[in-house]
Amino acid sequence: MGARVAVTSTTERCHERASELTAHGAEAIAELADLTDPEQAERLVTQVTDAWGRIDILVNNAGMTSVSDPDSGGAFLDLPPEHWAHSIERNLSAQRSPSPDWS
Numbered sequence: 001m002g003a004r005v006a007v008t009s010t011t012e013r014c015h016e017r018a019s020e021l022t023a024h025g026a027e028a029i030a031e032l033a034d035l036t037d038p039e040q041a042e043r044l045v046t047q048v049t050d051a052w053g054r055i056d057i058l059v060n061n062a063g064m065t066s067v068s069d070p071d072s073g074g075a076f077l078d079l080p081p082e083h084w085a086h087s088i089e090r091n092l093s094a095q096r097s098p099s100p101d102w103s
Contacts, residue, residue, distance in 0.1 A: 003026070003056075003057070004027040004028070004029075004052055005018070005021055005026055005027070005028040005029075006028070006029050006030075006031065006044075006047075006048045006051075006052075006055075007028060007029070007030045007031075008030070008031050008032070008033045008035065008044055009030075010032065010033070010034045011032075012032070014030040014031065014032060015030040017030065018030035029048075029051060031047050036090070060092075
């Protein structure tokens with residue numbers, strides 16, 4: 001619908017997603033960044049605003065799993081409260097916290 005999209009991830013897969021978008025006619029860029037690191041988050045904002053002047057819409061899609069913390073996922077109804085809390089923290093505050101010991 002005409003939106004320009006900046007995709008970010010902690011892995012190179014963000015480049016694959018941006019390529020998929022551009023293959024379908026969208027204007028997209030990809031940047032590696034760990035958004036739990038304030039300096040990397042700031043760098044990402046600067047890169048996007050340098051490229052396009054502004055950010056109109058922000059979608060945080062960190063999800064319920066993490067590449068850096070693969071044991072944090074699972075079916076929603078099966079998540080223990082501490083897994084849920086950790087996922088909410090990651091999605092809403094982007095705070096870096098030590099991975100809980102869920103053993």
